[in-house]
Amino acid sequence: MSLDLSQRRAKLSPMAIQAPNKALMTTTELEKFVTETFEDPAQVDEASLVRDGYSAKEIFASPGSRGYTFDDLICLPGAIDFGVDDVSLESRITRNIRIHSPFCSSPMDTVTEADMAVGMALQGGVGILHCHCEIEAQVAMVEHVKRFENGFIANPFCMRSDQPIQDLDTLSRDHGISGVPITEDGKIGSRLVGLVEGKLADFVEDRSQPLSSIMLSPSQVTTARHPCTLEEAHAALKSSKSNYLCVLDDEGKLKSLSTRIDLVKNRDFPNQCQDPSTQSLVVGAAIGSAPAEQERAQALVAAGVDIIVVDSRHGDTQEQVDMIQWLKATFPTLEVVGGNVATFSQARNLLEAGVDGLRVGMGVGSISTSQQVKAGGRAQLSAIYHSALLARKYDVPVIADGGIANTGCAIKALTMGASCVMMGSLLAGVEESPGEYYFQDGMRLKRYKGLTVQQVTADPMELGLISGVSGAVVDKGPMRRYVPFLNQSIRHGLQDMGIRSLRDLKSNLYDGTLRFELRSPAAQKEGRVHDLHMHQQRLFSDGK
Known part of the structure; x- marks a missing residue:
């Protein structure tokens, strides 16, 4: 028998001809494998025999290729020598x-x-x-x-010392801010005169009182001199156990702000x-x-x-x-x-x-x-x-x-x-x-929809073209x-x-x-849960 495999080998991908031990077969070994495995080796298409599936190029560049979507294809597994x-x-x-x-x-x-x-x-x-x-x-x-x-908040919310505590309440409600620097004019770039943390106002009944009545003095505020690296700012926050670090220039004017909560977020979400x-x-x-x-x-x-x-x-x-x-x-x-x-x-x-x-x-x-x-x-x-x-x-x-x-x-x-x-x-x-x-x-x-696209025209009486539906999705x-x-x-x-x-x-x-x-309809069915009277599916384990 002569299959002329040496000529066909060159056309195969590097993974095409492999022995069970993963070493590439020689032509002689391949001929022996075909002879011992099949009754009529001459009828065997060697390329189909020794190849695992197809490359994407072979699938999509094929003259008979049709439109393929997710269920039509399956990825073939490979060798694993590493952890997930x-x-x-x-x-x-x-x-x-x-x-x-x-x-x-x-x-x-x-x-x-x-x-x-x-x-x-x-x-x-x-x-x-x-x-x-x-x-x-x-x-x-x-x-x-x-x-x-933020690493450094370059444009933090600031307030004036004469503003009432209720303004801080509004800021906290609208933006989730629990503390703010107090500057002379209530803006970034002016001299720091104090700092207010939300906890200082928790039990103040009269919300019309000025922020000056509850704010920390400049000497009580953790500060750093501008310019300051992010690493230096984080180190200062860790050592001081403060929630806020105000970065000031030589004149005591506020340049930026860094917060402890950002340190916590970096720790909890490293990626x-x-x-x-x-x-x-x-x-x-x-x-x-x-x-x-x-x-x-x-x-x-x-x-x-x-x-x-x-x-x-x-x-x-x-x-x-x-x-x-x-x-x-x-x-x-x-x-x-x-x-x-x-x-x-x-x-x-x-x-x-x-x-x-x-x-x-x-x-x-x-x-x-x-x-x-x-x-x-x-x-x-x-x-x-x-x-x-x-x-x-x-x-x-x-x-x-x-x-x-x-x-x-x-x-x-x-x-x-x-x-x-x-x-x-x-x-x-x-x-x-x-x-x-x-x-x-x-x-x-929860409801799920996209705003349906309508063909907007100058005439409001013209019909629009709707190309979507509304539905609902399960809580995740x-x-x-x-x-x-x-x-x-x-x-x-x-x-x-x-x-x-x-x-x-x-x-x-x-x-x-x-x-x-490529998968047949039967293969697609086989790849799903099948042949059960009922089953319960969970997205992920909660460790129990």
Whole structure:
């Protein structure tokens, strides 16, 4: 028998011909293996015999390729020689912003407001604030996130000594501030005359009394001289056991503030996504693509937003290209995400316009009816793979947006070249999402919807096109427990593939080492819970 394997070996990937002990088979050994295993070795396709699955390129570049989504493919496992905690989830959401968790929250009015954005950043991801509100309201959300944690608070709230205690009550209620520096004119940059902590006013019945009656004197306030490094400030806070450190210049004027609570947050959330220059949490915000949205963008940038997402179900429009180019020309250091796109050509137009991140997915969200109503869109894994293939040449990360029903879907999106996964329904049920819980049929639920897109016309009597539905999602508890479960699921998924990091995942994707298999309907059924009369499913263990 002569199978001429030496000629075919060169066409196979490095993983194609392997013996059980992982050493590459010689041609002679392979011929012997085929002869001993099969009755008619001449009929055996050696490449199919000795290969595990297919590379993504082979699947999507095949002439007979169709649109593939999450249930159509399965990732094949690899050898494990490391622990799950050794898996790194560090990635990028935009060209210049790194994240420690490959997740971001969708800019929907039932998903992301200030609390969600804070929760995402503390867990290593990023929250994208929705724009279905007045500019002032969205700016206030950005300011809330940026003030939540800082290395140095460069523009802290200040008050005058003659202001009544009730003004402190208002500040505490509106902004969650429990203590403020007291300066001569109530502004940063003037001489420090004292400091008020909330506990000093707890039992004062007459709230009209001036702050001077309860404030600490300058000699009682922990201070440091400007300039002061963050390490020096933190050391001073630890040694003094004070809650606040006021940084003063040589004339005793307040330059910045550092707080003990930020030290505690750094300890409790070591992987949070921060601006390295200010230690404030990273936050993104959505805007529309219409020219009128330039005013919103300017206000958001002034408030300190890190990422602007130009939000549109169909991103390949001249209007969005113009907005992206204006943003990059007006704010050169601003990170801009464009989208949504689903094809190679759509992606190219936004990449050429200068985006720093690309949002991929059209008509695949759980509440979207776009494909039914407009017959447009694309299977999500196909969209991610082809868009990421091009975005890689521009060094632009891809954000997979839509269709993420579980962490298995998130892992598959990452295996197709996405750097980050945007979640809507998966996060809509957490405590930090907007809205109140309600009970129905014994289940604790939250409403979930996107503001349905309508074709706005000059004539209010014209019909609008609705391309989404409203629904409800089950309570998922607080972010501090839920997102770590998501992260750990991703780590386990990568470990099962024998991959140590998201960086390695991409390398394996493009060199063909990462292997996949297409699944029949029966295989898809087999991969789910099946053949039980009933079962109970829990998201994660609480240790009991």
